[in-house]
Amino acid sequence: MIAMYIHHATSISAQGFFNALLLEESLKKKTSFLANEPDYKALIPPMMVRRMAKITRMALMCALSIDKDAGNPNWSGILVATGLGNLQDTDKFLTSIIESKEGLLSPTSFTQSSHNTVSGNIALILKNHNYNMTHVQQAFSFENTLIDARLQLLDKKEQLLVGACDEYLPLLSDIANQFHLNTARIEAFGEGASFFNVSTKKAPVGILAVLVKHHVASIELEIDVLLDQNNISRDTCFVLATSALSEIYVNSNMNVNDYCGRYFTNSAFALHLAVSHLMKQKKHTSALIVNTDHQHNLGLILVGLE
Amino acid sequence: MTAVSITRAGIVSCLGLGLKTNAERLLAGNSGIKESKEKGREGYFGAVSFTNHELKTALGFSLDSVISRTALLGLAAAKEAWNEMPQDENLKCAFINASTVGGMDLTETYFSNLHANKQANPSLVAMHDLGAVTNFIAANITSFDYINTISTACSSSANAIMIGAQLINAGMFDRVLVGGTDALCNFTYQGFKSLMVLDNDWCKPFDVSRKGLNLGEGSAYFVYENEKSRKSSGNDVLANRSGWANANDAFHNTGTSPDGIGAQLAISKALMQADLSPSEIDYINAHGTATPNNDLSEYNAMNTVFQKSLPIFSSTKAFTGHTLAASGAIEAVFSLIALNKQVAFVNLNVEEVVDDCKAISRETKFKHIANVLSNSFGFGGNCTSLIFSEA
Numbered sequence: 001m002i003a004m005y006i007h008h009a010t011s012i013s014a015q016g017f018f019n020a021l022l023l024e025e026s027l028k029k030k031t032s033f034l035a036n037e038p039d040y041k042a043l044i045p046p047m048m049v050r051r052m053a054k055i056t057r058m059a060l061m062c063a064l065s066i067d068k069d070a071g072n073p074n075w076s077g078i079l080v081a082t083g084l085g086n087l088q089d090t091d092k093f094l095t096s097i098i099e100s101k102e103g104l105l106s107p108t109s110f111t112q113s114s115h116n117t118v119s120g121n122i123a124l125i126l127k128n129h130n131y132n133m134t135h136v137q138q139a140f141s142f143e144n145t146l147i148d149a150r151l152q153l154l155d156k157k158e159q160l161l162v163g164a165c166d167e168y169l170p171l172l173s174d175i176a177n178q179f180h181l182n183t184a185r186i187e188a189f190g191e192g193a194s195f196f197n198v199s200t201k202k203a204p205v206g207i208l209a210v211l212v213k214h215h216v217a218s219i220e221l222e223i224d225v226l227l228d229q230n231n232i233s234r235d236t237c238f239v240l241a242t243s244a245l246s247e248i249y250v251n252s253n254m255n256v257n258d259y260c261g262r263y264f265t266n267s268a269f270a271l272h273l274a275v276s277h278l279m280k281q282k283k284h285t286s287a288l289i290v291n292t293d294h295q296h297n298l299g300l301i302l303v304g305l306e
Numbered sequence: 307m308t309a310v311s312i313t314r315a316g317i318v319s320c321l322g323l324g325l326k327t328n329a330e331r332l333l334a335g336n337s338g339i340k341e342s343k344e345k346g347r348e349g350y351f352g353a354v355s356f357t358n359h360e361l362k363t364a365l366g367f368s369l370d371s372v373i374s375r376t377a378l379l380g381l382a383a384a385k386e387a388w389n390e391m392p393q394d395e396n397l398k399c400a401f402i403n404a405s406t407v408g409g410m411d412l413t414e415t416y417f418s419n420l421h422a423n424k425q426a427n428p429s430l431v432a433m434h435d436l437g438a439v440t441n442f443i444a445a446n447i448t449s450f451d452y453i454n455t456i457s458t459a460c461s462s463s464a465n466a467i468m469i470g471a472q473l474i475n476a477g478m479f480d481r482v483l484v485g486g487t488d489a490l491c492n493f494t495y496q497g498f499k500s501l502m503v504l505d506n507d508w509c510k511p512f513d514v515s516r517k518g519l520n521l522g523e524g525s526a527y528f529v530y531e532n533e534k535s536r537k538s539s540g541n542d543v544l545a546n547r548s549g550w551a552n553a554n555d556a557f558h559n560t561g562t563s564p565d566g567i568g569a570q571l572a573i574s575k576a577l578m579q580a581d582l583s584p585s586e587i588d589y590i591n592a593h594g595t596a597t598p599n600n601d602l603s604e605y606n607a608m609n610t611v612f613q614k615s616l617p618i619f620s621s622t623k624a625f626t627g628h629t630l631a632a633s634g635a636i637e638a639v640f641s642l643i644a645l646n647k648q649v650a651f652v653n654l655n656v657e658e659v660v661d662d663c664k665a666i667s668r669e670t671k672f673k674h675i676a677n678v679l680s681n682s683f684g685f686g687g688n689c690t691s692l693i694f695s696e697a
Binding site: 104123 | 406414417418421428431436437438440449450451452453454456457458459465469472473476492493496497499500501553554555556557558559560567568571684685686687
């Protein structure tokens with residue numbers, strides 16, 4: 001039984017702005033992964049956009065598009081994942097502390113540097129007084145957000161706005177270089193935002209299971225167990241692989257990193273692609289997003305057709 | 307029935323290391339806030355008295371290891387909560403942590419070195435992100451099946467406590483460690499200073515002449531166990547978590563609405579969840595940061611929900627300072643102490659209260675306490691209320 005249905009999805013990534021569940025756009029493999037940002041003014045006043053960090057404007061655009069498509073409902077929860085939060089504002093405030101010495105600082109970048117700036121901003125703009133949460137657990141922030149979404153649906157909440165976002169800063173590449181991370185991997189650093197309309201009301205595609213496990217001995221075994229539990233055979237399952245920093249350790253049909261780049265919450269973009277793929281073709285009746293990191297931690301999101 | 311059992315707790319604040327010391331100083335009305343004359347950091351702070359060296363030594367790390375103070379404070383309290391917990395491989399264990407600054411104390415050093423010398427040691431930023439701090443604490447406690455970090459500004463650990471209870475309730479885990487940690491750092495000091503919400507003197511929550519908050523640091527954790535886990539551990543139940551709710555003020559990014567809409571909603575929803583009427587709450591541990599705005603909207607929210615039955619309430623921020631992400635967990639542990647010792651803590655430094663309100667706690671008051679409400683509010687309009695009930 002599907003408990004969490006996906007009614008709409010939006011994403012901003014190196015691929016551009018996707019504002020539909022079923023993607024007509026053909027995906028292109030990329031070599032640089034800065035977000036290809038849309039014209040925001042359709043939904044966000046230009047004055048606001050100018051003051052916003054990239055992570056906030058990407059996330060807001062995705063969230064407000066979902067809200068518009070859904071007819072501006074009273075969301076019973078707004079749940080956001082971010083691996084690193086508002087890096088640009090953090091960098092800005094740290095730099096202003098050093099450069100200003102003892103002078104009076106502008107509080108804007110400090111207040112915007114909070115990890116829950118995005119979820120708070122969405123609530124503020126939508127005048128939403130309900131559940132509002134931000135999950136920050138490196139590469140598994142989005143999977144954890146989906147687990148929270150499941151908890152909230154169990155708690156009788158009905159319709160949730162669920163999303164993920166991370167932004168790129170050149171400083172990330174500098175630091176990764178200092179750690180002697182593989183150059184190709186550093187060049188693949190990306191950014192993006194993806195949001196979903198999730199509810200218990202039926203839709204063609206839904207999330208069957210979400211699993212986060214630490215220090216797993218065999219990824220393949222974990223996948224087999226999960227597919228078995230859901231009576232799914234591997235050949236009908238479309239496997240999408242993501243990894244923010246490490247190698248990809250699994251045989252997959254699609255390496256999502258090639259399309260949106262490496263960032264902590266790119267499994268949310270993978271979920272958008274998975275939903276679209278299931279709706280487009282007949283061969284696969286389910287999709288599995290396999291998210292791994294260098295410490296043998298594992299995130300699995302299993303998506304199925306109703 | 308939503309009650310979830312709490313069996314263990316651990317805490318580090320400027321009141322000291324451990325549950326016992328914190329309880330003694332709370333009952334004695336003995337604040338941990340001290341004046342700092344350090345250049346560029348003048349003012350009143352609730353700083354934990356142990357240095358990083360002392361914490362590393364006590365926790366068994368070499369002095370040259372690069373560990374954020376946030377992680378050290380967190381591990382100290384998490385160890386107290388998990389101390390001598392019998393391992394049982396048949397139990398599923400989770401850790402829900404909370405923080406806002408993470409390894410910012412080390413990132414600041416990285417940035418200033420980078421600006422001064424054009425180079426800096428990258429290992430200083432290896433623990434920058436909040437998840438890295440959580441991973442460090444987890445790795446030094448036990449092999450958890452599931453790890454997560456919540457960051458919703460000053461309500462972060464209250465939310466970790468709420469989600470942990472839901473994980474137990476949903477039957478997903480048997481034993482869950484919940485709480486949060488934040489260390490004092492220049493980033494938050496300069497940030498709150500730039501917002502002009504710091505009091506240059508000892509803070510006065512709920513006093514009409516209050517000027518702002520004092521920053522503090524610390525961490526607190528407790529352990530939820532279901533029946534299966536309690537059978538295995540033999541732990542007694544310290545208290546039950548009976549109500550929890552999160553709501554959003556949706557008024558301003560950092561300021562609170564005058565009526566405290568978010569706070570009203572969080573409190574009423576938590577009461578509903580616990581199936582309690584307002585008159586059944588015996589003590590409120592308020593968020594009470596001592597900023598003019600926060601205390602007014604919280605007071606208005608409490609008055610709206612409780613009306614004539616507003617119980618005795620106090621903010622303990624004048625004991626600890628505002629410990630940001632840790633404050634919800636520190637005050638949750640204080641709520642456990644209130645239930646355990648049957649006491650409402652004194653609201654230090656209060657002289658005159660708005661409306662001449664009689665419910666404010668002017669002294670350490672021993673009385674029957676069956677249910678405690680604890681409030682935590684943060685930037686982004688994030689409001690969380692938790693209810694703790696006697697075992």
